[in-house]
Amino acid sequence: MAEKKGVILSGMRPTGLLHLGNLFGALENWVRLQEEYHCYFCVVDWHALTTAYEDPGDIRGSVREMVIDWLSCGIDPEKSVVFRQSDVKEHAELHLLLSMITPLPWLERCPTYKEQLQHAGERNLATYGFLGYPLLQTADILIYRADAVPVGEDQAPHIEMCRELARRFNHLYGKKVFPEPATILNEYKTVPGLDNRKMSKSYNNVIEISVPPEEIYNRVRMMITDPGRIRKDDPGNPDVCSVFAFHGIFNREELAGIRSSCKRGEIGCVQCKKNLASRMQDFLAPIHEKRRELEKDRDRVDAILEDGKARAQQAARETMEDVRSAMGL
Ligand code: TRP
Ligand code: SF4
Numbered sequence: 278m279a280e281k282k283g284v285i286l287s288g289m290r291p292t293g294l295l296h297l298g299n300l301f302g303a304l305e306n307w308v309r310l311q312e313e314y315h316c317y318f319c320v321v322d323w324h325a326l327t328t329a330y331e332d333p334g335d336i337r338g339s340v341r342e343m344v345i346d347w348l349s350c351g352i353d354p355e356k357s358v359v360f361r362q363s364d365v366k367e368h369a370e371l372h373l374l375l376s377m378i379t380p381l382p383w384l385e386r387c388p389t390y391k392e393q394l395q396h397a398g399e400r401n402l403a404t405y406g407f408l409g410y411p412l413l414q415t416a417d418i419l420i421y422r423a424d425a426v427p428v429g430e431d432q433a434p435h436i437e438m439c440r441e442l443a444r445r446f447n448h449l450y451g452k453k454v455f456p457e458p459a460t461i462l463n464e465y466k467t468v469p470g471l472d473n474r475k476m477s478k479s480y481n482n483v484i485e486i487s488v489p490p491e492e493i494y495n496r497v498r499m500m501i502t503d504p505g506r507i508r509k510d511d512p513g514n515p516d517v518c519s520v521f522a523f524h525g526i527f528n529r530e531e532l533a534g535i536r537s538s539c540k541r542g543e544i545g546c547v548q549c550k551k552n553l554a555s556r557m558q559d560f561l562a563p564i565h566e567k568r569r570e571l572e573k574d575r576d577r578v579d580a581i582l583e584d585g586k587a588r589a590q591q592a593a594r595e596t597m598e599d600v601r602s603a604m605g606l
Contacts, residue, residue, distance in 0.1 A: 285310055285461075286423040288319040288362065288414070291339035292329075295346035296483035298468040298476030301526065306427050306463045308351040316357040317421050317589060320344060323362050323369075324413060327406045328393075344578055346486060349567035360585030362417065367593035371416040374600060376409065378445055384408050388434050415439040419446075419455045420593045427461040436460040450603035454596075469522045471499045484557075486564055493561070494554040497523075502546045509545030520550055527556040 287307060295304070310316055320340045326333060340361050352359060362368055384390065390410070394402055414435050418426055419442070426436050436458065443455035469475065470482025477483070484496050500519040505511070515521035515536050524532055531552075538544045571578055 282313070282315045283424040284317070284421055285314040285425050285427065286317040286319065286418050286421045286458075287427050288321040288324070288417055289343065290325045291320050291322055291336060291343045292325055293339065293478055294342060294485040294487050295350070296476060296478070296485045297526075298470070298483060300350055300486055301468050302429055303427070303463050304347065304350050304352070306461070307347075307357075310427060310461075311353060311356045314425070317423070317592075318347065318352060318357055318359050319362050319417060319589075320360070321362045321414075321417065324410065327404075327410050327413075328400065328402065330404070330406070331400065340582075341578055344582060345568060345571045348571055348578075348581070349564045350486065354581045354584065358585050358588045359581055360589045361582055364582070364586040365420075365589045365593050367590070367597050368413070368416050368420055370597060371420050371593075371600060372409070372413045374604060375412055375416055375419075375442060375446070378449060379412055379442065383438055383441065384412065387411055387438065389431065411435040411438050412442075415442050418458055419443055420596050421589075422456055422592075422596060423458045424456055425459040425461050427463055429463050433460055433462070446603075452599070452603045454599050454603050468526065469519045471496060471501070471519060473501050473517075473519045473522075486561060487568055488561070490558050490561070490565070493557050494551065497550045497554045497557070500550065502549075503539075506546065509547075510542040512542045513539040513546075515539045520546070520553055523553055523557070524549075527560050528553065 287303075289299070289303070307316065307318060320343050322336050322340055325336055325339070329336075344359060347359065348354065385408070390408065393407075411434075415438060418436070418439050426439070428436060437460070440457040443457045446455055447453050470477065470480055471484070472480065472482045474480050474482060484493075488496060497520065500523070502518045502520055503513040503515070504517075506513045518539075521535065521539065524535055528535075535544070535549065535552075539549070
């Protein structure tokens with residue numbers, strides 16, 4: 278008998294266009310995992326509201342854009358369940374029921390909570406919804422009885438809390454309703470931003486995967502090179518240069534050659550950047566092609582989300598039957 282495939286769930290907040298950091302930091306792993314697991318990929322629109330509640334903008338539109346980004350990068354709706362969190366109301370019910378058994382200190386001591394509160398700026402994040410962010414995430418995961426969750430390192434404490442809650446639930450109600458999901462740390466190719474810090478929307482240093490081809494060189498031009506290099510025949514240090522780090526992702530064949538000619542002052546930064554921009558254009562061309570097709574085909578994206586909703590709901594409803602019955606409801 279064929280072994281039953283493990284279940285994976287992961288999610289992203291629809292907070293804007295996917296960028297290269299998301300692609301190499303997360304999505305590439307998802308695409309790979311689809312081959313071996315039964316995957317649920319969820320656009321977590323409720324989570325977007327936990328911080329952006331005052332000015333939500335067009336979350337619905339952002340969900341669509343995110344799905345289009347995912348599909349154009351290789352998420353396959355035939356293999357994986359692609360859906361919107363708010364389409365499966367059972368997540369909210371499980372969130373509520375789990376809140377009954379969640380000790381407040383588990384939420385309060387969460388490192389992401391403490392850190393984000395400090396960086397809240399103008400926003401008032403002293404809300405119930407924001408405190409409960411990792412609990413909603415726990416509900417997202419447990420409702421599909423996921424065996425594993427691929428996430429970045431920053432999310433590891435949330436998955437740890439999810440395991441603790443699964444254990445607590447099973448223990449309190451004497452039934453093994455939930456497995457304890459493992460964390461799969463995304464194999465992370467560090468993607469530097471244009472300014473050599475990590476690529477992140479909050480630093481405003483990203484390259485979106487949907488960046489128009491004619492704009493790519495402009496972004497590359499803004500990248501920070503070895504600041505010690507003034508003239509083009511000065512010897513350079515590729516290890517402090519963002520352009521070089523990007524060659525490591527998009528142009529591996531030439532990497533060693535670029536390193537040595539940079540060090541010997543044999544190539545100019547302008548030429549080096551033009552070369553990189555053209556590699557990136559080649560890499561992004563097929564992604565853009567798919568993106569354009571999907572943008573034209575609204576019905577197809579809607580149909581994928583409808584189908585994802587139906588498949589996710591079915592699994593979620595089955596779990597909720599067990600949850601309600603375990604809790605005596
Ligand atoms: N908290 C995650 C993030 O900010 C997004 C998320 C929500 C998630 N629910 C999830 C990730 C469930 C994995 C599994 O990146
Ligand atoms: Fe960076 Fe290339 Fe300039 Fe060297 S030649 S500093 S690798 S851009």
